[in-house]
Amino acid sequence: MTSRTFVAACLVPLAAFTLAFLALPLVRLLQGSVETEAGWAIYLQILQKPRYLETLVNTVLVSLAVSVTALLISTVAGVFLARNRFFGRGLLLSILTLPLAFPGVVVGFMIILLGGRQGLFNQLLPGHVVFAYSLTGLFLGYLYFSIPRVLLTVMAAVEKLDPALEEAARTLGASPLRVVVDVILPGLAPSLVAAGAIAFATAMGAFGTAFTLATNIDVLPMVIYTEFTLSANIAMASALSVLLGLVTWVLLLAARSFTGTTVAAGG
Numbered sequence: 001m002t003s004r005t006f007v008a009a010c011l012v013p014l015a016a017f018t019l020a021f022l023a024l025p026l027v028r029l030l031q032g033s034v035e036t037e038a039g040w041a042i043y044l045q046i047l048q049k050p051r052y053l054e055t056l057v058n059t060v061l062v063s064l065a066v067s068v069t070a071l072l073i074s075t076v077a078g079v080f081l082a083r084n085r086f087f088g089r090g091l092l093l094s095i096l097t098l099p100l101a102f103p104g105v106v107v108g109f110m111i112i113l114l115g116g117r118q119g120l121f122n123q124l125l126p127g128h129v130v131f132a133y134s135l136t137g138l139f140l141g142y143l144y145f146s147i148p149r150v151l152l153t154v155m156a157a158v159e160k161l162d163p164a165l166e167e168a169a170r171t172l173g174a175s176p177l178r179v180v181v182d183v184i185l186p187g188l189a190p191s192l193v194a195a196g197a198i199a200f201a202t203a204m205g206a207f208g209t210a211f212t213l214a215t216n217i218d219v220l221p222m223v224i225y226t227e228f229t230l231s232a233n234i235a236m237a238s239a240l241s242v243l244l245g246l247v248t249w250v251l252l253l254a255a256r257s258f259t260g261t262t263v264a265a266g267g
Contacts, residue, residue, distance in 0.1 A: 032234055051218070068196070082154075115131040138213055146202060153191055204248045
């Protein structure tokens with residue numbers, strides 16, 4: 001067997017998997033979205049109907065807010081943890097990455113225990129403090145499992161920074177703030193963009209947390225679920241799925257063009 005034949009034989013399983021589990025489902029999803037009288041106009045209906053448009057805007061805004069907040073928190077914490085060694089550091093890292101062990105349903109349940117009708121905030125604070133079943137609760141739930149993902153990416157990027165560049169900046173009289181702005185942040189920029197893109201994509205498609213908190217929440221994964229299961233509106237569910245995937249793909253593509261191959265390892 002020649003080397004070319006061997007390589008071709010090894011690629012057969014990959015090609016079969018790509019066709020069966022990636023290409024065909026995507027083609028069928030797109031086909032299912034236009035199998036109505038509206039045809040391709042169903043995508044225009046999403047932008048024309050207030051419920052669908054508001055759901056799309058809410059999903060994008062929550063995902064952006066989660067990404068930005070996770071980046072702010074995780075960058076500060078990641079730089080500190082990567083540059084400092086102290087007693088209990090390993091335990092602290094274990095606690096900060098603990099959300100990775102929980103599925104979305106558990107995260108949603110934890111938010112209910114914190115901000116639900118019988119939650120901790122409602123019991124301890126005066127007044128009726130309930131936020132679990134709103135976009136605020138969803139934001140906190142998404143943030144909970146986004147922070148460890150971004151944190152690990154930031155810490156890995158900090159380890160790769162060249163300390164000599166920071167020493168040179170300080171030798172030339174740069175203040176600590178200027179070192180951060182001119183040396184550290186530019187060095188971390190590709191990893192930050194990659195981590196933010198992954199956090200955004202995860203929040204856009206997260207279902208378990210939204211399903212648990214879904215009393216007053218309309219985000220795309222929940223609307224897709226209700227259109228498919230309750231209304232049997234296969235075409236609209238497919239069209240919304242395509243739109244969700246398209247928005248996420250465009251952002252990941254933009255992030256990849258900025259960071260090269262970093263996005264692939266960002267999660």
